[in-house]
Amino acid sequence: MPIVWSQETMSIGLPSIDADHQKLLALINEVEAVALQRLPADVIERVLAQLAQYVSYHFRREEEMMAKAGFPGLTEHEGLHEEFSDRVCQLTAQYFIDANLADAKELLDFLSNWLVVHIQSRDPEFVSWVKGAAVDGAA
Ligand SMILES: [Fe+2]
Incomplete structure (x- = not known):
């Protein structure tokens, strides 16, 4: 099931980071679409690579x-980002062994669950610091 962005429950109050999070959810939905349609492995690989690239850009920006x-x-927060990236690498590698649906679902569940929980429970921890120091890129 695609994940739908909710301003009410997912916004952390920093527009630049919210925009990144929306883009990440959109990319996860794209991975889901191509994996569940059983598109050729190179198509899925390309979308996963885009996601991985955006994840690392976004984590760097937050950090x-x-x-x-x-x-x-x-x-501690950097550690959470690193654990996520490592697990995504593992699950992606596992999926590409034989591109079976169970592995695709495990990867997708991990991506969407982790991201939503992280956005809701861990990212809000730094918001007041970033706002207080006015380093969120907002004018
Ligand atoms: Fe984060």
């Missing part, structure tokens, strides 16, 4: 903001 804002939980 830079947290660093500039002096957020004390930066190292």
Whole structure:
């Protein structure tokens, strides 16, 4: 099932980060669409590569903001991002062994669950620091 962005339950109050999160959800939905339609592996691989690239861009952006804002939980938060990236690599590799549907579903469940929980429970922790230091890129 595609994940639908909800301003009410998913916005963390930083427009630039919200925009990234919406883009990430859209990319996960695209992975779901191509994987469940059983499109050729190279198509799925291309979408997964786009997602991985955007994830790393987004994590770097968040981490830079947290660093500039002096957020004390930066190292822990970086660890969460790293665990996520490692697990995505593992699940992606597992999926490409034989591109079976069960592995695709495991990967998709992990991507969407992790992201939504992370957006709702961990990202809000740094918002007041970033706003206080005015380092969110907003004018
Ligand atoms: Fe984060």
